[in-house]
Amino acid sequence: MPAGVILAGGRSTRFGEEDKAVADLAGVPMLRRVAGRIEGVVDELVVNCRESQRDAIEKTILDYPHPTKFAIDPNPDQGPMAGIRTGLRDCDAEYAFVVACDMPFVSPELVDYLFDRAEGHEAVVPRLGDGWFQTTHAVYQASPMVEACDTALRQNERKIIEPLFALDYVVVEEEDLQKHGSMESFENVNTKAEFEAAVKRF
Numbered sequence: 001m002p003a004g005v006i007l008a009g010g011r012s013t014r015f016g017e018e019d020k021a022v023a024d025l026a027g028v029p030m031l032r033r034v035a036g037r038i039e040g041v042v043d044e045l046v047v048n049c050r051e052s053q054r055d056a057i058e059k060t061i062l063d064y065p066h067p068t069k070f071a072i073d074p075n076p077d078q079g080p081m082a083g084i085r086t087g088l089r090d091c092d093a094e095y096a097f098v099v100a101c102d103m104p105f106v107s108p109e110l111v112d113y114l115f116d117r118a119e120g121h122e123a124v125v126p127r128l129g130d131g132w133f134q135t136t137h138a139v140y141q142a143s144p145m146v147e148a149c150d151t152a153l154r155q156n157e158r159k160i161i162e163p164l165f166a167l168d169y170v171v172v173e174e175e176d177l178q179k180h181g182s183m184e185s186f187e188n189v190n191t192k193a194e195f196e197a198a199v200k201r202f
């Protein structure tokens with residue numbers, strides 16, 4: 001089975017003082033919820049974050065049913081694409097589902113479908129009706145994506161979409177996504193208000 005990579009190296013500035021990754025979302029830290037949602041479709045978990053976040057996050061995943069690993073950003077604050085690179089570099093599996101720590105409604109059915117679509121390709125990226133590529137809710141073949149990220153970063157390119165164009169990638173459109181899981185999967189929690197609204201749904 002493939003790996004799950006959870007990105008948590010951001011500063012949660014819209015959220016406030018607290019690290020949203022470990023914020024208590026109706027009794028379960030948000031990152032732990034994300035990990036739990038995908039535990040049936042991955043068998044390895046890699047968490048990307050800064051060194052200073054590690055202890056607090058580690059406590060929340062001690063009971064995870066699969067091997068877990070931390071991929072610590074060598075240079076913090078280089079953006080989510082650098083985080084994807086750091087996380088994927090530490091995966092044992094050939095393919096990984098990369099997801100942000102603030103997507104607590106991630107749908108395992110949808111993730112499984114993205115894995116299915118990845119066969120024979122280097123990336124599978126959902127695109128919603130608004131036209132945005134959901135690069136932090138996507139499947140990548142680890143080694144080509146790491147290489148593509150390294151190339152982009154070397155060119156001082158931090159746009160998260162950029163490495164994709166160096167890969168053989170599949171785009172899964174909203175109409176297709178809707179048939180394979182809930183669109184709640186793509187919701188992300190940035191502010192305290194969004195967080196409180198999410199609490200009520202659990």
Ligand SMILES: Nc1nc2c(ncn2[C@@H]2O[C@H](COP(=O)(O)OP(=O)(O)OP(=O)(O)O)[C@@H](O)[C@H]2O)c(=O)[nH]1
Pocket residue numbers: 007008009010011012013014015048049073076077078079080082083084099100101102136188190
């Ligand atoms: N490794 C790493 N991950 C990041 C970085 N910036 C954002 N991320 C992650 O990318 C995902 C989406 O980012 P945002 O929703 O902007 O989260 P954030 O940056 O922590 O929050 P804001 O400060 O409010 O933008 C989250 O899982 C973040 O943890 C970064 O500089 N490095």
Ligand SMILES: [Mg+2]
Pocket residue numbers: 010011
């Ligand atoms: Mg941010």
